[in-house]
Amino acid sequence: MPPLPSELAYVPFVSVEHMMGLVHHIGIENVLIDLADEIEADFKRWELFDKTPRVASHSDVGVIELMPTSDGEMYGFKYVNGHPKNTKEGLQTVTAFGLLADVNSGYPKLLSEMTVLTALRTAATSAMVAKHLAPKGSKTMAMIGNGAQSEFQCLAFKAICGIDTVRLYDIDPAATEKCARNLQGTGLTVVPCKTGEESMEGAQIITTCTADKQYATILTDNMIGEGVHINAIGGDCPGKTELHRDILLRSKIFVEYPEQTWVEGEIQQLDKDHPITEMWQVITGQAPGRTDAKQITLFDSVGFAIEDFSALRYISKAIEGTEFFTQLDMLADPDDPRDLFGMLERSKG
Amino acid sequence: MPPLPSELAYVPFVSVEHMMGLVHHIGIENVLIDLADEIEADFKRWELFDKTPRVASHSDVGVIELMPTSDGEMYGFKYVNGHPKNTKEGLQTVTAFGLLADVNSGYPKLLSEMTVLTALRTAATSAMVAKHLAPKGSKTMAMIGNGAQSEFQCLAFKAICGIDTVRLYDIDPAATEKCARNLQGTGLTVVPCKTGEESMEGAQIITTCTADKQYATILTDNMIGEGVHINAIGGDCPGKTELHRDILLRSKIFVEYPEQTWVEGEIQQLDKDHPITEMWQVITGQAPGRTDAKQITLFDSVGFAIEDFSALRYISKAIEGTEFFTQLDMLADPDDPRDLFGMLERSKG
Numbered sequence: 123m124p125p126l127p128s129e130l131a132y133v134p135f136v137s138v139e140h141m142m143g144l145v146h147h148i149g150i151e152n153v154l155i156d157l158a159d160e161i162e163a164d165f166k167r168w169e170l171f172d173k174t175p176r177v178a179s180h181s182d183v184g185v186i187e188l189m190p191t192s193d194g195e196m197y198g199f200k201y202v203n204g205h206p207k208n209t210k211e212g213l214q215t216v217t218a219f220g221l222l223a224d225v226n227s228g229y230p231k232l233l234s235e236m237t238v239l240t241a242l243r244t245a246a247t248s249a250m251v252a253k254h255l256a257p258k259g260s261k262t263m264a265m266i267g268n269g270a271q272s273e274f275q276c277l278a279f280k281a282i283c284g285i286d287t288v289r290l291y292d293i294d295p296a297a298t299e300k301c302a303r304n305l306q307g308t309g310l311t312v313v314p315c316k317t318g319e320e321s322m323e324g325a326q327i328i329t330t331c332t333a334d335k336q337y338a339t340i341l342t343d344n345m346i347g348e349g350v351h352i353n354a355i356g357g358d359c360p361g362k363t364e365l366h367r368d369i370l371l372r373s374k375i376f377v378e379y380p381e382q383t384w385v386e387g388e389i390q391q392l393d394k395d396h397p398i399t400e401m402w403q404v405i406t407g408q409a410p411g412r413t414d415a416k417q418i419t420l421f422d423s424v425g426f427a428i429e430d431f432s433a434l435r436y437i438s439k440a441i442e443g444t445e446f447f448t449q450l451d452m453l454a455d456p457d458d459p460r461d462l463f464g465m466l467e468r469s470k471g
Numbered sequence: 472m473p474p475l476p477s478e479l480a481y482v483p484f485v486s487v488e489h490m491m492g493l494v495h496h497i498g499i500e501n502v503l504i505d506l507a508d509e510i511e512a513d514f515k516r517w518e519l520f521d522k523t524p525r526v527a528s529h530s531d532v533g534v535i536e537l538m539p540t541s542d543g544e545m546y547g548f549k550y551v552n553g554h555p556k557n558t559k560e561g562l563q564t565v566t567a568f569g570l571l572a573d574v575n576s577g578y579p580k581l582l583s584e585m586t587v588l589t590a591l592r593t594a595a596t597s598a599m600v601a602k603h604l605a606p607k608g609s610k611t612m613a614m615i616g617n618g619a620q621s622e623f624q625c626l627a628f629k630a631i632c633g634i635d636t637v638r639l640y641d642i643d644p645a646a647t648e649k650c651a652r653n654l655q656g657t658g659l660t661v662v663p664c665k666t667g668e669e670s671m672e673g674a675q676i677i678t679t680c681t682a683d684k685q686y687a688t689i690l691t692d693n694m695i696g697e698g699v700h701i702n703a704i705g706g707d708c709p710g711k712t713e714l715h716r717d718i719l720l721r722s723k724i725f726v727e728y729p730e731q732t733w734v735e736g737e738i739q740q741l742d743k744d745h746p747i748t749e750m751w752q753v754i755t756g757q758a759p760g761r762t763d764a765k766q767i768t769l770f771d772s773v774g775f776a777i778e779d780f781s782a783l784r785y786i787s788k789a790i791e792g793t794e795f796f797t798q799l800d801m802l803a804d805p806d807d808p809r810d811l812f813g814m815l816e817r818s819k820g
Contacts, residue, residue, distance in 0.1 A: 137800035142818040203577020228552020237803035273812035451486035454586035463622035
């Protein structure tokens with residue numbers, strides 16, 4: 123019999139099934155709250171992270187990206203694709219997985235599915251940011267775009283910001299129906315709407331999360347009243363935006379990582395000298411957030427590697443002592459590190 | 472019971488144990504020959520690849536790198552660390568894994584260990600290049616540095632270039648002993664040597680593969696006779712080289728991807744206008760290789776993403792119809808792609 127791999131050769135792996143089991147085990151709203159706390163804590167130590175814009179490989183039909191970062195102790199990266207045409211073929215627009223590794227040894231310490239986890243961390247990031255920027259006492263959110271991310275957004279804003287009512291709109295009524303059905307029994311009051319305008323009635327927070335339009339204009343300027351917070355998720359690729367430029371000009375704009383947002387976010391429509399505020403500076407108190415009740419605040423969110431890092435670290439702690447992972451024989455670990463060939467030969471058994 | 476994941480959710484995974492089983496199943500020399508053919512074929516279509524220098528995250532003790540590339544149909548990347556101090560702690564200097572994905576859908580199609588596979592592809596690349604550059608009828612190779620890569624190099628040069636004798640040298644005699652022991656029964660004549668000079672006696676090919684010195688000088692100018700081929704593997708990081716600059720000045724230098732080699736290879740010691748030749752141009756006949764029997768040819772190898780891509784594609788074909796992989800539930804694949812949340816809810820079971 124070939125020798126068994128040593129303990130060092132194993133990497134804990136969280137499959138989709140395990141991730142779903144873990145989320146139910148902890149409770150989805152608890153997971154969203156925990157993730158928001160982890161992400162906020164990492165935004166507070168933003169400056170010590172090794173940051174690079176994502177490494178993208180573009181094709182005619184989509185993009186494949188690697189999003190690495192490190193806090194000096196742990197290294198993390200996410201693989202993620204974006205293929206808007208996939209939905210028509212019965213595939214996910216976005217699939218993802220991620221890895222954590224020990225900076226000191228370079229050894230991987232966690233491999234995890236991140237399709238479900240990205241949905242959770244994106245929603246947790248949105249709600250964490252809104253907690254800092256949205257009008258105090260916000261109770262109603264317009265949710266425009268009722269695709270795969272929508273329910274996660276609604277639940278995160280309930281759990282983290284205290285939203286009790288969501289007003290749903292999608293150009294496809296079937297998507298709205300699906301979202302409304304999924305939110306039954308969550309405690310949210312759900313109002314399906316027939317137009318974008320209708321969905322914004324009485325909303326203090328407006329979340330846009332649409333996927334497959336090039337320079338779409340989901341929101342036009344006359345639709346937006348004063349004092350609201352806009353959480354813009356869907357504009358996250360070069361050439362992909364959701365908001366009319368006039369809204370940007372009326373808003374105070376907050377971003378994750380400017381180098382990336384200028385390329386991928388709504389602000390690709392603006393001149394490069396337009397003032398923007400980095401969200402980590404608001405969270406650490408170095409820059410003001412909302413300064414006026416009538417101000418429109420806009421979180422131009424594209425998703426950044428540090429949020430995935432926070433999420434992977436959370437999962438690596440959350441699985442400890444549970445059954446929600448398996449061990450993957452992913453690393454060669456010969457008894458004598460210089461004897462890789464000997465390990466191979468002995469495996470003939 | 473929670474619903475089973477759909478077929479689309481699964482990604483074939485080749486563990487270390489499966490990789491070793493596959494190598495024995497095919498035969499290690501056959502694998503090296505096949506890999507050299509795959510790599511040579513991809514060097515022939517070099518221009519169509521999407522190429523970027525690796526994305527490195529450096530720390531005081533090592534580096535973690537992502538090496539992506541794409542040929543427009545498939546996308547591949549490798550995760551690899553380099554931690555010279557690991558050996559002392561009983562860990563591998565280098566561990567690696569890799570992924571292939573479909574460019575059209577962005578869906579991963581193969582996840583594989585690459586610690587063993589990188590050793591194989593590095594050796595196959597070295598021997599494939601030497602086939603083009605080394606003196607005709609080369610029979611003897613000096614192998615300087617007898618660590619984890621050394622046996623793979625020796626076997627590749629036997630299988631691909633017809634080398635029948637290897638002369639081994641390492642500053643640590645135990646490494647040479649290990650290498651000599653592992654090469655017993657391979658058909659190679661193995662000559663352990665006490666000095667670097669001794670190892671080069673009668674050698675037409677000199678392979679240097681040492682790991683843990685900053686700007687080491689493994690070879691000095693007076694050690695190198697005319698007409699040899701130098702295969703320099705170990706200088707592959709900023710600040711890490713093996714050859715004295717004078718040798719470079721006497722040699723005709725061949726590289727994989729100049730943008731990367733100028734940063735990581737032996738040529739970081741040279742002025743940026745020093746002439747170098749890209750190996751793919753030699754292989755396609757667009758540039759001459761060796762032009763003179765007395766010429767010293769030098770392959771300044773740092774390892775490039777396309778070689779890993781070739782290796783992953785080879786493995787994805789080689790495992791078809793075998794038992795040398797498992798299926799990983801790595802991708803969420805809801806029946807309705809927009810209904811990720813519904814999939815999560817239904818998994819409560």
